[in-house]
Amino acid sequence: MESLLILVVLFIILAFGLALVRTRSNSNRRQIDRTGRTEVEAKTAEIDRQADDGESATVAEIAPADGPLTEEDDGVRDGHSEVGVLEPEPNSIATSLSRSRGPFASLFSRLRSNNDGIDAEEWTRLEETLILSDMGPSLATEIVAELRNQLGKSPSASALRQALIELLTSKFLATTRELQFSKDTKPSVVLVVGVNGTGKTTTIGKIASLLTVAGRSVMIAAGDTFRAAATEQVGVWAALTGVEVVSGQPGADPASVIFDAIEHARAVGSDVVLCDTAGRLQTKTNLMEELKKIRRVAAKSSGEVTEVLLVIDATTGQNGLRQAEVFHGAAEVTGIVLTKLDGSAKGGVALAIESQFGIPIKLVGLGEGLADLAPFDPEAFVAALLGEESDV
Amino acid sequence: MFETLGERLEGALSRIRGKTRLTQADVDEALAEIRRALLEADVNVGVVNLISERVGQAAVGAMSSPSLTPGQQVVKAVHNELIDVLGQDTYRIRFASTPPTILLLAGLQGSGKTTAAAKLALLLRRQGRSPYLVAADLARPGAVRQLEILGEQAGVPVFSEPTTPVEVAIKGVAEAKRLARDVVIIDTAGRLAIDDALMNEVSEIQKATQAHLRFLVVDAMIGQDAVVTARAFDERLELSAVILTKLDGDARGGAALSVKEVVGKPIAFASVGEKLEDFEPFYPDRMASRILGMGDVLSLIERAQDTMDEDVAKKGADRLRSGHFDLEDFLEQLRQVRRMGPLKGVLSMLPGVPKELKNQEIDEGEISRIEAIVSSMTKAERKNPTMIDTSRRARIAAGSGTTQLQVNTLLKQFRDMNKMMRQMGVGPPSATRSRAKSKRKKRR
Numbered sequence: 092m093e094s095l096l097i098l099v100v101l102f103i104i105l106a107f108g109l110a111l112v113r114t115r116s117n118s119n120r121r122q123i124d125r126t127g128r129t130e131v132e133a134k135t136a137e138i139d140r141q142a143d144d145g146e147s148a149t150v151a152e153i154a155p156a157d158g159p160l161t162e163e164d165d166g167v168r169d170g171h172s173e174v175g176v177l178e179p180e181p182n183s184i185a186t187s188l189s190r191s192r193g194p195f196a197s198l199f200s201r202l203r204s205n206n207d208g209i210d211a212e213e214w215t216r217l218e219e220t221l222i223l224s225d226m227g228p229s230l231a232t233e234i235v236a237e238l239r240n241q242l243g244k245s246p247s248a249s250a251l252r253q254a255l256i257e258l259l260t261s262k263f264l265a266t267t268r269e270l271q272f273s274k275d276t277k278p279s280v281v282l283v284v285g286v287n288g289t290g291k292t293t294t295i296g297k298i299a300s301l302l303t304v305a306g307r308s309v310m311i312a313a314g315d316t317f318r319a320a321a322t323e324q325v326g327v328w329a330a331l332t333g334v335e336v337v338s339g340q341p342g343a344d345p346a347s348v349i350f351d352a353i354e355h356a357r358a359v360g361s362d363v364v365l366c367d368t369a370g371r372l373q374t375k376t377n378l379m380e381e382l383k384k385i386r387r388v389a390a391k392s393s394g395e396v397t398e399v400l401l402v403i404d405a406t407t408g409q410n411g412l413r414q415a416e417v418f419h420g421a422a423e424v425t426g427i428v429l430t431k432l433d434g435s436a437k438g439g440v441a442l443a444i445e446s447q448f449g450i451p452i453k454l455v456g457l458g459e460g461l462a463d464l465a466p467f468d469p470e471a472f473v474a475a476l477l478g479e480e481s482d483v
Numbered sequence: 484m485f486e487t488l489g490e491r492l493e494g495a496l497s498r499i500r501g502k503t504r505l506t507q508a509d510v511d512e513a514l515a516e517i518r519r520a521l522l523e524a525d526v527n528v529g530v531v532n533l534i535s536e537r538v539g540q541a542a543v544g545a546m547s548s549p550s551l552t553p554g555q556q557v558v559k560a561v562h563n564e565l566i567d568v569l570g571q572d573t574y575r576i577r578f579a580s581t582p583p584t585i586l587l588l589a590g591l592q593g594s595g596k597t598t599a600a601a602k603l604a605l606l607l608r609r610q611g612r613s614p615y616l617v618a619a620d621l622a623r624p625g626a627v628r629q630l631e632i633l634g635e636q637a638g639v640p641v642f643s644e645p646t647t648p649v650e651v652a653i654k655g656v657a658e659a660k661r662l663a664r665d666v667v668i669i670d671t672a673g674r675l676a677i678d679d680a681l682m683n684e685v686s687e688i689q690k691a692t693q694a695h696l697r698f699l700v701v702d703a704m705i706g707q708d709a710v711v712t713a714r715a716f717d718e719r720l721e722l723s724a725v726i727l728t729k730l731d732g733d734a735r736g737g738a739a740l741s742v743k744e745v746v747g748k749p750i751a752f753a754s755v756g757e758k759l760e761d762f763e764p765f766y767p768d769r770m771a772s773r774i775l776g777m778g779d780v781l782s783l784i785e786r787a788q789d790t791m792d793e794d795v796a797k798k799g800a801d802r803l804r805s806g807h808f809d810l811e812d813f814l815e816q817l818r819q820v821r822r823m824g825p826l827k828g829v830l831s832m833l834p835g836v837p838k839e840l841k842n843q844e845i846d847e848g849e850i851s852r853i854e855a856i857v858s859s860m861t862k863a864e865r866k867n868p869t870m871i872d873t874s875r876r877a878r879i880a881a882g883s884g885t886t887q888l889q890v891n892t893l894l895k896q897f898r899d900m901n902k903m904m905r906q907m908g909v910g911p912p913s914a915t916r917s918r919a920k921s922k923r924k925k926r927r
Contacts, residue, residue, distance in 0.1 A: 288594060320626070434677060
């Protein structure tokens with residue numbers, strides 16, 4: 092291992108040393124002609140060009156282009172001036188996903204009008220439509236294969252639809268999706284984790300509201316000490332729900348902020364501590380280590396960690412699987428919160444995650460209001476994904 | 484982030500690469516694999532079909548061609564196709580002839596607009612511009628404060644007031660003019676493409692400010708919805724380009740391919756880390772190379788130029804060539820390289836590094852230990868390690884908090900390394916090339 096490292100270090104030194112030296116010594120080489128050159132030549136030429144310019148490439152590439160802007164100025168669309176009124180009612184899965192029902196609806200209506208049954212091309216269409224929901228090519232292929240196997244060559248459109256609903260629903264394996272709380276330890280600790288920008292803080296605000304309404308006393312630990320103003324953001328949500336926030340200084344150790352919050356909650360007798368954490372990409376080893384530490388420290392506190400919720404953005408593609416895998420490995424995720432399901436994305440990756448890792452989807456985020464968080468219902472999810480029968 | 488896509492394609496193509504005769508079955512199998520690899524990378528279904536169709540045609544051509552290596556031709560067709568889709572040219576901001584140039588950032592919630600706004604501001608400031616940030620995201624709690632903090636870190640002033648997004652934008656631009664700032668960057672709230680009210684609002688901001696350039700901020704991890712979103716924003720704002728964020732993750736970034744192909748908008752910038760300076764122009768050709776597993780040498784060299792002292796690097800290289808690379812040089816270079824950030828990141832950008840090595844968990848602590856050991860030697864010892872006897876070794880171990888065994892191992896490995904490098908022919912430039920070749924050969 093050690094020798095390997097030295098090797099690596101030296102490789103890098105070599106690569107740089109030589110690249111830089113070449114920049115200096117061959118600085119007279121010509122402009123690039125990318126096509127038709129070997130990889131090495133093209134790279135060398137690029138380096139040389141940068142050297143010729145006498146400035147770093149970054150500067151060269153975006154340096155002001157002198158011409159004035161031409162077509163750019165008339166780019167304004169004829170936008171409507173009236174701003175719509177926001178819906179006061181909480182959103183539901185059905186109304187949210189129905190906005191994105193398009194592909195399945197059109198697929199089924201075509202199949203219905205086509206009496207010859209379903210040919211190979213239509214099966215491919217179905218697979219593609221499934222892929223469009225972000226469930227991934229493997230799962231989509233598997234589902235289509237199972238359907239073909241089960242239904243034979245040319246099932247009717249309605250039989251296909253019914254079978255598809257059943258099959259998709261059966262991929263959701265979990266038996267319970269309720270948030271778990273400790274019966275005998277106070278407080279129950281809920282860690283909320285995920286990559287950047289999935290909606291962890293918003294979700295915390297919504298859960299706080301949900302639990303407060305259900306009569307539990309809640310405290311929030313502002314464990315995102317990294318992102319600028321994250322504490323303020325969570326503070327606004329807390330104020331909206333009338334919940335106390337425990338926060339540390341910016342840059343403070345998140346594990347200790349969370350530990351302090353739990354101890355404080357214990358002292359004042361809160362039922363639940365919702366712990367916000369900074370967004371972290373699952374590739375950042377140090378941040379994933381930090382998460383492990385948060386998990387460990389929370390477990391050592393006088394509270395009991397009953398939930399580790401991974402927040403996944405419904406627009407996420409196949410990377411969601413990696414997120415689930417790595418976060419699960421680091422913090423033993425107990426459930427998924429699928430956010431932003433009120434957009435045009437269908438959140439199919441959640442299906443892939445639950446069927447592959449068995450982590451239950453517990454909640455779905457359906458809007459920006461405090462009440463726009465709902466328990467996950469597989470049947471409603473699948474029905475909404477495919478569209479109502481009457482729409483077909 | 485693209486490595487995995489590259490690897491998948493590599494796998495799909497490796498079976499036909501060397502074939503001198505291609506059958507339809509070979510081609511079909513390869514195409515199916517390519518299709519799957521692209522779909523797993525979240526390339527939009529429609530774009531995938533287009534790509535496989537074009538590659539399929541090229542493959543049919545290759546089958547009937549008298550060429551000796553039809554397999555190679557298919558491989559080349561895939562490569563060309565990817566480069567075609569990603570485009571060749573690097574985006575340049577066209578600054579307005581009468582400043583300020585107004586830039587509008589829009590996108591879905593959580594795509595990274597606020598951070599991107601501050602990063603872009605810092606990049607422009609470093610290029611000698613005087614940017615001005617306008618915080619028109621009044622929807623998300625804390626968004627204004629976040630931009631204010633980031634703006635302060637970037638050394639760029641931030642405008643905001645608690646009115647309406649449209650008003651903030653208008654006043655922000657006016658304020659920028661008054662202060663004679665030459666670029667205005669307007670951060671807007673995240674909005675869903677299907678939310679008519681909010682989409683109207685962003686149109687309003689655009690109308691009121693006449694922003695010269697409209698950027699869509701897209702999360703690199705986005706799935707099939709990338710195209711839907713990009714289209715919707717393009718309809719409202721006539722986008723100028725795309726900013727791709729969170730590229731430092733392991734998303735395979737099919738979004739980059741899809742958006743470029745479907746909406747036809749170039750990717751202007753890429754956000755590649757949590758720090759404000761982790762933001763760079765997007766180079767499609769480099770990205771294509773990265774997909775194709777050529778590594779991202781140019782970005783690496785750029786980063787090297789930013790962080791490394793060229794004279795020191797040159798000196799190290801000279802010492803290597805002359806065969807007098809001692810521990811003193813080693814230490815100097817090690818420190819240089821470490822300044823560029825975690826070694827794993829650096830390593831992943833190098834071409835020709837074997838996959839096993841790339842995936843190897845690099846223990847930064849181990850490297851720190853190596854650095855500590857070498858640092859604990861005297862100058863003379865570093866120049867001439869043979870003088871290190873038992874008592875010196877004990878002192879070094881104590882000084883670096885390691886054991887004598889560890890010191891010994893390091894010394895032995897350094898000797899082996901030197902020997903090996905001599906064998907690899909590190910010397911004058913011509914020899915270097917053959918070394919590069921032999922390294923590549925080894926990889927296969």
